[in-house]
Amino acid sequence: MDAILLQILNGLDKGSAYALIALGLTLIFGTLGVVNFAHGALFMIGAFCAVTIQRLLNLSHEVIDETQTDFLGNPLKVKVPYLQDWFGESMGSALQDWSVPLAILFAIPVMLVVGYVMERGLIKHFYKRPHADQILVTFGLAIVLQEIVKFYYGANPIQTPAPEALSGVAQVLPGVVYPVWRIVYFCFAAAIIAGVFAFLQFTTFGMVVRAGMADRETVGLLGIDIDKRFTFMFGLAAAVAGLAGVMYGPINAPNYHMGMDFLVLSFVVVVVGGMGSLPGAVLAGFLLGILESFASTTWATTTLPGINQIIIYLVAIIILLTRPRGLMGRKGVMED
Amino acid sequence: MSTSKFTRRGVLKTGAVAGAGLALPTIFTSRANAYVNEPTGDTVTLGFNVPQSGPYADEGADELRAFELAVEHLNGEGDGGMMNTFSMKNLKGNGILGKKVAFVTGDTQTKSDAARASAKSMIEKDGAVMISGGSSSGVAVAVQGLCQEAGVIFMAGLTHSNDTTGKDKKANGFRHFFDAYMSGAALAPVLANEYGKERRAYHLTADYTWGWTQQESIQASTEALGWETVENVLTPLAATDFSSYIAPVLNSGADVLVLNHYGGNMVNSLTNAVQFGLRDKQVNGKNFEIVVPLYSELMAKGAGENIKGILGSCNWQWSLQDEGTKAFVKSFGTKYGFPPSQAAHTCYVQTLLYADAVERAGTFEPCAVVAALEGDGSSLDGIDSASNSGLVFDGLGNGKTLYRAADHQCFKDVLVTKGKENPTSEFDLLEVVEVTPVDQVWYEPDHPMFAGGDLGTCNNGV
Numbered sequence: 001m002d003a004i005l006l007q008i009l010n011g012l013d014k015g016s017a018y019a020l021i022a023l024g025l026t027l028i029f030g031t032l033g034v035v036n037f038a039h040g041a042l043f044m045i046g047a048f049c050a051v052t053i054q055r056l057l058n059l060s061h062e063v064i065d066e067t068q069t070d071f072l073g074n075p076l077k078v079k080v081p082y083l084q085d086w087f088g089e090s091m092g093s094a095l096q097d098w099s100v101p102l103a104i105l106f107a108i109p110v111m112l113v114v115g116y117v118m119e120r121g122l123i124k125h126f127y128k129r130p131h132a133d134q135i136l137v138t139f140g141l142a143i144v145l146q147e148i149v150k151f152y153y154g155a156n157p158i159q160t161p162a163p164e165a166l167s168g169v170a171q172v173l174p175g176v177v178y179p180v181w182r183i184v185y186f187c188f189a190a191a192i193i194a195g196v197f198a199f200l201q202f203t204t205f206g207m208v209v210r211a212g213m214a215d216r217e218t219v220g221l222l223g224i225d226i227d228k229r230f231t232f233m234f235g236l237a238a239a240v241a242g243l244a245g246v247m248y249g250p251i252n253a254p255n256y257h258m259g260m261d262f263l264v265l266s267f268v269v270v271v272v273g274g275m276g277s278l279p280g281a282v283l284a285g286f287l288l289g290i291l292e293s294f295a296s297t298t299w300a301t302t303t304l305p306g307i308n309q310i311i312i313y314l315v316a317i318i319i320l321l322t323r324p325r326g327l328m329g330r331k332g333v334m335e336d
Numbered sequence: 337m338s339t340s341k342f343t344r345r346g347v348l349k350t351g352a353v354a355g356a357g358l359a360l361p362t363i364f365t366s367r368a369n370a371y372v373n374e375p376t377g378d379t380v381t382l383g384f385n386v387p388q389s390g391p392y393a394d395e396g397a398d399e400l401r402a403f404e405l406a407v408e409h410l411n412g413e414g415d416g417g418m419m420n421t422f423s424m425k426n427l428k429g430n431g432i433l434g435k436k437v438a439f440v441t442g443d444t445q446t447k448s449d450a451a452r453a454s455a456k457s458m459i460e461k462d463g464a465v466m467i468s469g470g471s472s473s474g475v476a477v478a479v480q481g482l483c484q485e486a487g488v489i490f491m492a493g494l495t496h497s498n499d500t501t502g503k504d505k506k507a508n509g510f511r512h513f514f515d516a517y518m519s520g521a522a523l524a525p526v527l528a529n530e531y532g533k534e535r536r537a538y539h540l541t542a543d544y545t546w547g548w549t550q551q552e553s554i555q556a557s558t559e560a561l562g563w564e565t566v567e568n569v570l571t572p573l574a575a576t577d578f579s580s581y582i583a584p585v586l587n588s589g590a591d592v593l594v595l596n597h598y599g600g601n602m603v604n605s606l607t608n609a610v611q612f613g614l615r616d617k618q619v620n621g622k623n624f625e626i627v628v629p630l631y632s633e634l635m636a637k638g639a640g641e642n643i644k645g646i647l648g649s650c651n652w653q654w655s656l657q658d659e660g661t662k663a664f665v666k667s668f669g670t671k672y673g674f675p676p677s678q679a680a681h682t683c684y685v686q687t688l689l690y691a692d693a694v695e696r697a698g699t700f701e702p703c704a705v706v707a708a709l710e711g712d713g714s715s716l717d718g719i720d721s722a723s724n725s726g727l728v729f730d731g732l733g734n735g736k737t738l739y740r741a742a743d744h745q746c747f748k749d750v751l752v753t754k755g756k757e758n759p760t761s762e763f764d765l766l767e768v769v770e771v772t773p774v775d776q777v778w779y780e781p782d783h784p785m786f787a788g789g790d791l792g793t794c795n796n797g798v
Contacts, residue, residue, distance in 0.1 A: 010583055253603055262576075
């Protein structure tokens, strides 16, 4: 029973990442009709926002310690962080320790700008082009972004640890422990998803966007600049992916390839959920996350070797054979 | 009226196809020279095939730095590095056989097909007489096979699978790096000393040639000492989150987790294991332990704090105090500002060993070089075996080393290392806890883990 609970929790965690990325993908597809293969790169950029903040908070000056030597036998240069000079050792260390949560404040404006520039600078020129063109150009963009990050940060994973207070494990049931940060990640994802739905459901801006998603021309005829709102939605989708990346860093160390690792699976999630359906993307994200988690158990991998590697695609095939529009897909989407 | 089936267009088409067919596999056809890519000018070209993109790109970058340094030293530039400590005294800093050394590079992308394509291009278009590089056993096995067919020498870089000099060994291929069997043989006694002989181990294993042979080796070595293997679960190479694989460990009754993972896989699986509190757990009345059989400095850097106190094995470490290591670290550290990784070390050494063999052979002809690398039948002290025969050298950082003629595998001391608890700098991540003497990691060429395959005969490519 404990093992089942643990796998459900694991599935919810994995599902959180899938759902957040798929939510952003669906927002972009639903509003602009663009299949954005650079969305995984946005997730990766978010994670590297955390890396950047961590590096900024760790900026140091060197002090020569004559009592020790470095690897070449020269006096050792010890790095002393500026934060500890300015705020004292305990406050400076605390700020360094909370680099990931602090990175959220940095990532929101950065991702909004990245999304805005990406949409205005490139994507808008492909609105009326076939989906194949959109896929090619966004995939190319993803590779460019990935290579830029690799050039500046290297190919090795970079640890972005969670704050000490949110590290370690929590007892979720008697005898069952689970990492605190993963619980935080799930709660954070749930809050973001709820926030996006609330924004679309309960604000005038969201209402207009939903109307534009249903009938763009009519909304335009009412004198509303729907393009501007859709551009904002692109930025919002980028911010959602970026925040998913920031918070994911302490779970798995950020590396330049992490966006590609998630991209294909997230597209499967979107298709299973139903292209253009926001609730579908979230539902499919959690569903596939949990299924993948159970397929990775010792029992599953021994009974059906390789099931852990194919489960998501197997489920996608079954769902698409029985429900071609996915779990909650809308009629007409991708059918023209 | 006579008719002919020959048309102008048909003849042109047939001619073009036949011409293309004859021209395409030029590396497998004879030339005017005595062997493939016989250097005729003032230079000789070496091909360095490393991952310049993909998940092992940082490791590839370090290998490339070492190759460049080796070429510099061979050409008489810089301080000469390990050429000064190498027991063979044939390298004079005037290139190889008086020819200046040039090099070309390729990107393996850590994919076998890409690696073969770039190696083929370096052989066919750039005239490389030797290919070196690595970072994945799958890639090494693929490129070694290509070099055998093409008739050039392959001096493997980082590759740890038993298969490289086991079932997939080739006469034209040579490996300086240690292998998974040696990891197990060196590590198991240390594990038994540190954690006791009654342990229950749970293995997570990367699902490809290196992972399989690594797991098999560690399981055999630890079971021989009394450990029990609870389970071995294969994990996809593309996996990034290992939490679903870690969770079952908690209720398996195991008190040791062995991570047969490398590179980014290892960084993520170790991080996940630490997150789940495995290192703070007690099972069967013992502290739960994690073991990472194969370490690299770059992996240790990626794993950060999580690596502290964790045992593994290494081919070489920059903090060794022999003269060869000191010379190499000084040379590399002065040029690049940080110490070299074990991947860099093995690539540098392989380049010197190749150059030395050519000097001794007096020719670049691959079969003559193979014979020179197979040595004069000298052997290591203290090992009573008919297969203890080949080329013995010293001064390249691992003490006295044998390039065994029977399978082209190097035998030398193996390091057992531990993640340092209190590192003094960002480079000071691993400490050597044991230097396992070579006789303890020795095995015969027909050992079951290396059985099958055939070294075959060398190929000059003509």
